[in-house]
Amino acid sequence: MxxxxxxxxxxxxxxxxxxxxxxxxxxxxxxxxxxxxxxxxxxxxxxxxxxxxxxxxxxxxxxxxxxxxxxAVSPELVALYDQRADLPVSVFVELLGEARQQIDVLVYAAVFLHEAFPRLNDLLRERAAKGCAVRIAVGDADGVRVQQRGQEERFGHGIESRCRLALMHYRPLAGVPGIDLRTHGTTLYNSLYRADDQVLVNAHVWGVNAYAAPVWHLRRSGGGGIFDTYAESFNAAWDTARPVEG
Missing domain, CATH: 1.10.260.40 (lambda repressor-like DNA-binding domains)
Incomplete structure (x- = not known):
C-alpha cells in the first residue's frame, strides 16, 4: 500500500x-x-x-x-556504540562543525580530540564567529572527584594530569567572544558532546576508562525526551563550574 x-x-x-x-x-x-x-x-x-x-x-x-x-527504545536514539574507541574522531569533529546555534562539551579531559584533531580550537572559534554559543567544561584537576575517578579507573594521577593538559589545550579560547570556558568538580556520570539538537553521550562505567565505555548518539525529536534530560544535566553541572580567565 x-x-x-x-x-x-x-x-x-x-x-x-x-x-x-x-x-x-x-x-x-x-x-x-x-x-x-x-x-x-x-x-x-x-x-x-x-x-x-x-x-x-x-x-x-x-x-x-x-x-x-x-x-521500548527511545525515538531519539540515532546509534549506539559499544565503546568510544569505535568512533573515529571525525564523528565528533563533524558533529561540532555542523553546529549553528549551540555547542556544549562536558568532560574531565577528552584530550583525544585535540590529539587527533589539532585544529579543534580553530573550529570552535569559527563556529563562535558565526554566532554559535560555545560552552566548554573540563575537570578541575585538583578536585576530589577527579582524583577519585583516577583511583576507580586505576589510572592514578594520570587523569589529573590529563585534566591539566585539556585545560592547557582549551585555555587559548578563554576570552574569545562567544566561547565560555570553565572547570568543574562534579561527579561525571557522562561526558557530553552537544551540537544543536544532537548529542554524543559517553556513558561512564565504574572502573572503566572512558574510551572503553559505550556512546549513544541522540537527536532531539521534541520536548521532554532523553535529549532534554542530558541538556538539563549539562546546565546543572555548568552552573557549578568556575570560569577560566583569559
Missing part, C-alpha cells in the same frame, strides 16, 4: 525521489519503495528523512511508533 502521507509531503515540497535520497544518503530506489510500496525505513534513516522534510517521523511512518513501543 502506498505511503500517501509521504507522497503528499514530498509533492508539496517539490522533493523528487532522487533529491530525498541524496539528502539522506541512500539509494533512490529505497525512497521509491517507501512511497509506492509503503516500506518502512530503519529508524535512524527515517529520523533523518523526516527532519529533512520538516515532518514528524511518526506522522510519516506510524508503524515506527508501534515498533518503538514494542522494543
Amino acid at each position: 502506498p505511503n500517501e502521507r509521504l507522497r503528499a509531503v514530498m509533492a508539496a515540497g517539490g522533493w523528487t525521489h532522487t533529491d530525498l535520497a541524496r539528502a539522506v544518503d541512500i539509494d533512490p530506489k529505497s525512497v521509491e519503495r517507501w512511497v509506492n510500496l509503503g516500506r518502512t525505513p530503519r529508524r535512524a534513516t527515517a529520523l533523518k528523512a523526516a527532519q529533512t522534510l520538516g515532518e514528524d517521523v511518526h506522522a510519516l511512518w506510524p508503524q515506527l511508533r508501534q515498533a518503538q513501543a514494542a522494543r
Whole structure:
C-alpha cells in the first residue's frame, strides 16, 4: 500500500525521489519503495528523512511508533556504540562543525580530540564567529572527584594530569567572544558532546576508562525526551563550574 502521507509531503515540497535520497544518503530506489510500496525505513534513516522534510517521523511512518513501543527504545536514539574507541574522531569533529546555534562539551579531559584533531580550537572559534554559543567544561584537576575517578579507573594521577593538559589545550579560547570556558568538580556520570539538537553521550562505567565505555548518539525529536534530560544535566553541572580567565 502506498505511503500517501509521504507522497503528499514530498509533492508539496517539490522533493523528487532522487533529491530525498541524496539528502539522506541512500539509494533512490529505497525512497521509491517507501512511497509506492509503503516500506518502512530503519529508524535512524527515517529520523533523518523526516527532519529533512520538516515532518514528524511518526506522522510519516506510524508503524515506527508501534515498533518503538514494542522494543521500548527511545525515538531519539540515532546509534549506539559499544565503546568510544569505535568512533573515529571525525564523528565528533563533524558533529561540532555542523553546529549553528549551540555547542556544549562536558568532560574531565577528552584530550583525544585535540590529539587527533589539532585544529579543534580553530573550529570552535569559527563556529563562535558565526554566532554559535560555545560552552566548554573540563575537570578541575585538583578536585576530589577527579582524583577519585583516577583511583576507580586505576589510572592514578594520570587523569589529573590529563585534566591539566585539556585545560592547557582549551585555555587559548578563554576570552574569545562567544566561547565560555570553565572547570568543574562534579561527579561525571557522562561526558557530553552537544551540537544543536544532537548529542554524543559517553556513558561512564565504574572502573572503566572512558574510551572503553559505550556512546549513544541522540537527536532531539521534541520536548521532554532523553535529549532534554542530558541538556538539563549539562546546565546543572555548568552552573557549578568556575570560569577560566583569559
